[in-house]
Amino acid sequence: MSNTMNTPYNRDLVTPGIVHIGVGNFHRAHLAVYVDDLMSMGLAMDWGIVGAGVRPADAAMREALKAQGYLSTVIELDPSGKRARKIGSMIDFVEVSEGNAPLIAAMSRPEIRIVSLTVTEGGYFIDPATGRFDPDEAEIRHDAQNPSAPVTAFGAIVAALRNRRAAGYAPFTVMSCDNLPGNGQVTRSAVVGLAALSDRDLAGWIDAQVAFPNAMVDRITPATGDRERGIAAELGIEDRVPVTCEPFRQWVIEDRFPAGRPPFENVGVTFSDHVHAFEVMKIRILNGGHAIIAYPGGLKGIEFVHQAMADPNIRAFLERIETDEILPIVPPVPGQDLDAYKDLIVARFSNPEIADTERRLCLDGSNRQPKFIVPTIRDNLVQGRLPKGLILLSAFWCRYCYGEDENGQTIAPNDPNWAQLTALARAARVNPDAWIRMESVYGDLAENEDFRTTFHEALTAVWAQGVDGSIRQFLTA
Structure with a gap:
């Protein structure tokens, strides 16, 4: 050229x-x-x-x-x-x-x-x-x-x-x-x-x-x-x-x-x-939304983001968490309608031409979860809400880091700290505390009894019922 x-x-x-x-x-x-x-x-x-x-x-x-x-x-x-x-x-x-x-x-x-x-x-x-x-x-x-x-x-x-x-x-x-x-x-x-x-x-x-x-x-x-x-x-x-x-x-x-x-x-x-307000909106709704569809899709062996959005359980999981657990704790943003922004995000994720991969969205969870998910969990708890969907998402991340999807296929290393995460995920199958005691990710959240109990229940459900069963249980509770 x-x-x-x-x-x-x-x-x-x-x-x-x-x-x-x-x-x-x-x-x-x-x-x-x-x-x-x-x-x-x-x-x-x-x-x-x-x-x-x-x-x-x-x-x-x-x-x-x-x-x-x-x-x-x-x-x-x-x-x-x-x-x-x-x-x-x-x-x-x-x-x-x-x-x-x-x-x-x-x-x-x-x-x-x-x-x-x-x-x-x-x-x-x-x-x-x-x-x-x-x-x-x-x-x-x-x-x-x-x-x-x-x-x-x-x-x-x-x-x-x-x-x-x-x-x-x-x-x-x-x-x-x-x-x-x-x-x-x-x-x-x-x-x-x-x-x-x-x-x-x-x-x-x-x-x-x-x-x-x-x-x-x-x-x-x-x-x-x-x-x-x-x-x-x-x-x-x-x-x-x-x-x-x-x-x-x-x-x-x-x-x-x-x-x-x-x-x-x-x-x-x-x-x-007011960049901070725009930033919170984007990080929690868009980047948080990416994580919500990434790990269940990755566990089901789904390759592309738009395919995950076509999965009725995963899409319903995204919609419920965005509406009930994320939007209520996002502060107002000048000139922005948060519901319309959420709808825009859903449409962007569903674009089949992008062919963005689930694996890319699953990358580097040890760095992204503390930025995109954990603050939203914490803010919900401070406001007296128990964000069961986001906690279930955290359990999906743990299950993903076990290193094997629901089809028995090996998940290739997908985090700079993969070896440590895999060891913790395997320990957490028996003792879920092993996962949430990661202070670099969760800080002191493991000391919150509501969070701890809900995570235990969520990870147990993921192992017993799989992605679809645990999502259905969440949606119908």
Whole structure:
């Protein structure tokens, strides 16, 4: 593919303004698309994206994109028809190298005014038990001892900010595009916390001078495999790494960009001081909903999300929990009808063109459950409600981590802590307390007798009656 193919603007006129760390499918279907939309309007031509990464997979993505002039094909999978477009907002991708010198150099350039990240929910070095930055992680300890040759994205950001302060350049804004509560505050904690381990003066300067806006991001973007490459081929497109996604996208962000920003409001981005409210709505209704359909579907051997939504028991399970246990504890959101938002989520999950997999939704439960499910359980209990559906979901997760589905098929490892989870799930078959005593996930919930008793009953039902039987029992109780 040539550098100018299928873009309505001259990419030779685009200059860099953003370094983005973590060039996966979500970034290319979200931030890169918004910037591309602006460039197609003749705007933001000085906000070109320079890709970057700190992991081996990032190097592979760099090679694939470099071979096609850093263009990406984004294919929207609408049931009414597929729509493909070339995204040209990324104009470079720095070399991925040990010590991250090229990345640090790129972020140190004065024209870079935003550094954005998609490093996954689990990539922020958060202690799950406290929800705070964990300075004892091995990679963080390495970066504290080797601040000029870091291995993490946050170490590279600290090094670049050190360079910019020394050169008299204004600091860039650090903008997380990851799906986690308070992503701006979490990013600030990681960057400032890491800096403080080696240079407290620099840490104080970063805390005082660098903006970390909170944001809520949303777009369902499956992993790329043979199916997705086949869709591109059917459309006559050559692309080694095409992106497929749903038509829907949303981005709500705080307007805190001291070094400037693209005019994102022109392309549908919502700037709000109430990002937290949008974030709670999305994390609890959408991400929580994903978990609700993931584990029963995974246990039944269902491959795709839309197939799980076509299963009457799983769909009824989702609808009941969303209506009775999630919506009542989601705070009001400016300009949003929560029931309509829930209906939109159900429709998005049911889109057969996406072919999102149950396995992807089941991934990394040890990191996602404490963020997407446990807070909702806790809030229900505080308000005097017993969320039996969410507790049953937690039992499904436990049963899934046993490592074998209801058809007797082995479930391949699907969590960074899979070995530990499998051991606990097997112990929990005899003693359910073994599971809910995981403080990194449940905190002190095991001390709540209502939660403990209900979990025992739920896990016993899952083993005795299977997914369908235990869901029917819940729905008819």
